[in-house]
Amino acid sequence: MAIRRHRLPRFWLVLTLGLVAAGVGTAYWWEKQLPGRLERAAEQGRLDDCLRYGEQLAALRWLGGKAPLEQGRCRRLKAEELWRQGAWAEALKLQLQLVNSGTSTPADQQQLLRWQQQLESRALNLYREGRLEEALKLLNTLNAAHNASGTALGDQLSEEWNRQKFLKQRAEQLIPQQRWWEALDALNRIEHPWWKQQSLALRGQVEKGIEGLRNGHEEEHDAHGGQLDSNVPAERLNDLITQKLAQGMDDWQAFSAACRELGGRVVEAGPETACRR
Numbered sequence: 428m429a430i431r432r433h434r435l436p437r438f439w440l441v442l443t444l445g446l447v448a449a450g451v452g453t454a455y456w457w458e459k460q461l462p463g464r465l466e467r468a469a470e471q472g473r474l475d476d477c478l479r480y481g482e483q484l485a486a487l488r489w490l491g492g493k494a495p496l497e498q499g500r501c502r503r504l505k506a507e508e509l510w511r512q513g514a515w516a517e518a519l520k521l522q523l524q525l526v527n528s529g530t531s532t533p534a535d536q537q538q539l540l541r542w543q544q545q546l547e548s549r550a551l552n553l554y555r556e557g558r559l560e561e562a563l564k565l566l567n568t569l570n571a572a573h574n575a576s577g578t579a580l581g582d583q584l585s586e587e588w589n590r591q592k593f594l595k596q597r598a599e600q601l602i603p604q605q606r607w608w609e610a611l612d613a614l615n616r617i618e619h620p621w622w623k624q625q626s627l628a629l630r631g632q633v634e635k636g637i638e639g640l641r642n643g644h645e646e647e648h649d650a651h652g653g654q655l656d657s658n659v660p661a662e663r664l665n666d667l668i669t670q671k672l673a674q675g676m677d678d679w680q681a682f683s684a685a686c687r688e689l690g691g692r693v694v695e696a697g698p699e700t701a702c703r704r
Contacts, residue, residue, distance in 0.1 A: 477501035499530030506538075515546060516568040543569060547580060554584050557621030591622040598629050607636040608681065612672040659689040659702050 477498070502525040509518035522539045525531050546569055553562040566581040594613045601610035610633045617623055664685055671681030686693050686702035694701050 477505075496530055499525055499528055502528070503535060510542060515542070515565075518542065519546075519568065550580070550584075554588075555620055557619075557625075559584065559588050587619070591617055591619045595622060595626050595629070598626065598633070602629065602632055602636070605636060606678060607633050607640065608668055608678050609672050611637065612669050615669065616673070658704055659686065659691045664689060664702060 477500075502521050506518045506521040506525065509515075509521065519539070519542060522535065522542065525535050526539055546565055550562040550565045553559075553565065562584060563581050566578070566584075570578045570581075594617050598610045598613040601607075601613065610629070614626055614630050614633060617626055667685030667688055668681045671684050672678070676684065682700070682702070683693050689702065689704075691702040691704045694703050
């Protein structure tokens with residue numbers, strides 16, 4: 428029994444060393460096979476196989492001088508193929524690996540920048556069409572490829588979108604109160620093409636309300652023999668009123684301040700108000 432206990436550890440030691448040696452030998456043999464397999468895969472256009480062999484070589488860390496070049500070539504071709512198929516995130520990721528691999532060329536770096544710019548342009552076009560969620564999803568593709576500008580631009584678009592939405596909602600709140608000039612100011616600050624289209628009906632209501640005020644003033648003017656007709660430039664007065672409203676003044680404050688700037692004074696007679704010099 429003592430002899431068996433003595434020989435048993437030696438048996439396991441020999442077995443373990445044998446397995447380690449076999450594993451190292453197999454890895455060494457496979458490492459010798461990989462450059463040739465990589466080269467043939469690249470020549471035959473089997474890009475997926477080429478990439479797989481390249482990753483295996485990188486993992487073994489026994490790369491020869493030719494393997495990285497072949498791996499870079501396969502990454503370049505596969506990235507172009509993915510881009511044509513619309514798999515933009517995968518294409519950018521692979522192109523980024525190529526640029527960071529040390530086997531890239533200045534043209535590879537330019538290609539990466541060009542693709543990133545194209546995605547940003549696509550996202551901006553979607554945003555202008557009112558397709559915010561699609562634009563943000565596309566920009567997330569850039570972020571997934573470790574491009575911080577994708578996140579920054581997405582945050583900027585979301586913030587601007589919410590601002591345009593707020594202006595429309597403000598106009599909707601002001602219209603029932605017949606605060607026409609303030610509503611017009613809110614609508615005039617909407618710059619996004621899609622939100623402008625969405626607010627056309629509101630603008631029609633506001634313009635109709637302002638026209639009603641003007642007609643009412645004209646009727647009062649006729650009834651009072653023209654005593655309270657504003658004699659300052661109407662267009663300039665309206666522009667100044669809009670500016671004052673944008674500064675946070677209410678309707679009356681804006682009208683009074685604009686009248687004073689034009690050298691006039693506010694004249695009231697019953698329900699009628701005018702700016703006269």
